[in-house]
Structure formats: structure tokens, C-alpha cells
Amino acid sequence: xxxxxxxxxxxxxxxxxxxVRMAGVLCRLTEEATSEIQSFLSSEVLEKAIIxxxxxxxxxxxxxxxxxxxxxxxxxxxxxxxxxxxILFRTVFSVDAAQxxxxxxxxxxxxxxxxxxxxxxxxxxxxxxxxxQTIQRAAKNLEINDVNDFTGRRLQDLSLGLTGDxxxxxxxxxx
Numbered sequence: 001x002x003x004x005x006x007x008x009x010x011x012x013x014x015x016x017x018x019x020v021r022m023a024g025v026l027c028r029l030t031e032e033a034t035s036e037i038q039s040f041l042s043s044e045v046l047e048k049a050i051i052x053x054x055x056x057x058x059x060x061x062x063x064x065x066x067x068x069x070x071x072x073x074x075x076x077x078x079x080x081x082x083x084x085x086x087i088l089f090r091t092v093f094s095v096d097a098a099q100x101x102x103x104x105x106x107x108x109x110x111x112x113x114x115x116x117x118x119x120x121x122x123x124x125x126x127x128x129x130x131x132x133q134t135i136q137r138a139a140k141n142l143e144i145n146d147v148n149d150f151t152g153r154r155l156q157d158l159s160l161g162l163t164g165d166x167x168x169x170x171x172x173x174x175x
Contacts, residue, residue, distance in 0.1 A: 027054045027061045027125040036063050037132060049075050049089040056121045061086070076150025082100045084122040085109045088139070093101055094156065103159055108140040111146070 029037070033052055040050050045068065053064040064085065065078060072091070079085055087107040092100050108126055110119065140159045144150065 025056050025059060025121040025124070027056065027059050027121060029061045030063075033061055033063050034083075037088065041132065042095065042133070046090055046092055047071070049087055051078065052076070052086040052088075054084065054086075054118075054122050054125050056118060061125055072150050072152040072155050074145050079109055079147050079150065081147050082111050082113050084111060084114055084119065086126065088135075089144075089155075091152070091155070093152075095112045095158070103156075103157065104135075105159060106135050106141045107155075108141070108143045109145075110143060 029052075034048055040048065047069050048066070049067045049070055050063060050069070051065045052061050054061050067075060067078070072089070075087060075089065086119050087109055089105045089107060090102065091105065092102055110122060114122070142155070142158045144154075144158075
């Protein structure tokens with residue numbers, strides 16, 4: 001990313017050259033975060049979440065909070081409204097009255113009103129999670145942009161592909 005900033009023409013305003021340079025920051029998982037993720041993935045504890053944050057100044061992704069016996073709503077209450085977070089959440093969804101499904105969710109919480117340079121750092125650093133084979137194979141990846149969407153029902157709908165974003169109903173034409 002540094003070389004991107006250095007190859008920009010000198011006639012470009014300094015502020016814009018700085019933004020391009022800062023947009024290339026890639027944060028790495030700390031040893032503590034890696035250990036916590038591995039522990040989380042190897043356990044079978046339900047209703048548990050790990051919230052991780054990207055610290056751009058340090059260039060690291062660190063554990064922000066670990067929640068046990070938690071709900072989606074409780075996770076939503078702990079999230080800052082304008083700062084992105086990565087969340088691993090293992091929960092149980094009720095499919096119907098008799099069937100329950102265990103879900104491992106990798107949630108990219110990326111609020112719309114986050115500063116652009118920090119948003120870019122967050123998005124680029126998301127690839128660090130994809131290095132975990134269990135997350136690649138088993139986790140359902142979701143992106144949520146609003147704290148108010150952190151409800152059990154909304155997470156279940158997103159994981160099952162029921163987003164409610166379908167097009168308008170077709171209206172038959174009779175001739």
C-alpha cells in the first residue's frame with residue numbers, strides 16, 4: 001500500500017495522497033486473537049461470541065470482548081454504532097417447532113457511517129479470518145451494517161437466505 005501512495009502524482013492534493021496510502025493498511029491477528037479463535041472453533045459451547053476489533057494504528061486485530069450465554073440482541077448492545085467489528089457467533093436457530101439448527105456465523109459488522117479510510121482497513125483485514133479452515137468450511141458469512149439488525153430473527157433470516165430483499169411480485173397480464 002505504501003508504494004501506491006508513492007506513485008501518485010505530486011500534483012494531487014496531499015490529503016488525497018494520504019488517504020490512498022492509509023487505505024492500504026492490513027491488520028494482522030494478534031497471537032491472543034488467534035488463540036481465542038482456535039479455542040472458540042474447537043469448543044462446542046453454544047450461544048458464545050467473540051468480538052474482534054481492528055486497531056489501525058497498531059496494525060493488529062485484537063479481541064474486544066468474549067461473550068458467553070449471549071443472544072444476538074446482547075451482542076448488538078455491546079457494539080459501537082460507527083466502528084466496524086468482526087464477530088464469531090455460535091448459536092441455535094429454530095427451523096420449526098421440532099427442529100433446531102446449530103449455526104456458526106462469521107459476521108462482518110461494517111456500519112455505513114464509518115470513516116472511509118477505516119472502512120477500507122477493516123475490509124482488507126477481513127481476509128485474515130479466511131485463513132481458518134473451519135471458518136471457510138463451516139461458518140456462514142454475513143455482513144450487517146446497522147446495530148438495529150442485530151436480532152436473533154434477522155441473523156436467522158440472513159443465514160437461511162431469507163433477506164426480504166426480493167423484487168416486487170410479478171403481476172400476471174391477461175390478454
